[in-house]
Amino acid sequence: NAGVTQTPKFQVLKTGQSMTLQCAQDMNHEYMSWYRQDPGMGLRLIHYSVGAGITDQGEVPNGYNVSRSTTEDFPLRLLSAAPSQTSVYFCASSYSRSGSYGYTFGSGTRLTVV
């Protein structure tokens, strides 16, 4: 089924560990982004990409890295996990950078850092 696939769905990390959250879309969307969702904070933009090889920072980029080597994949790397990174992470994609056709979201990765 066409859409945005995120893996894993759940993850527990120890402080200081690193990991990569995977995001893949099969809709040939140019624009992809990562958000984190915390209670009472809404969704905050971490990083985004307007095409393969192009990435930029959002509101809360510290502690996260991204790369976009292909149109389909946009992984999010946590360099050294901290309890403050406990959150639900969503990947989203859109046909155009202006979002004129709306965004398609993945089902999320629930991350707990202990």
Added chain:
Amino acid sequence: SQQGEEDPQALSIQEGENATMNCSYKTSINNLQWYRQNSGRGLVHLILIRSNEREKHSGRLRVTLDTSKKSSSLLITASRAADTASYFCATDAGTGNQFYFGTGTSLTVIP
């Protein structure tokens, strides 16, 4: 932050009633979008309204946009229990590259 803010934070209504939620934002925009999120799930795109539009309809949804007041409203008519969810507005802050979400309105429709 370019974040929008939804009002009210929580809304509880009886099935069949109309639900209205509002969104205010801070900067000029190209478009504004509304999304729904069911508990434990990802967000689902509902409707997009461009900055040169004042009103838009989609089924039981009606969205208005007032760029002079930097505000939008989402009206759900004849609500159903299945409409129970959180609703978010998202704006592009005029950049077209970054989309910012509000904190959401939690809607409960009581059967």
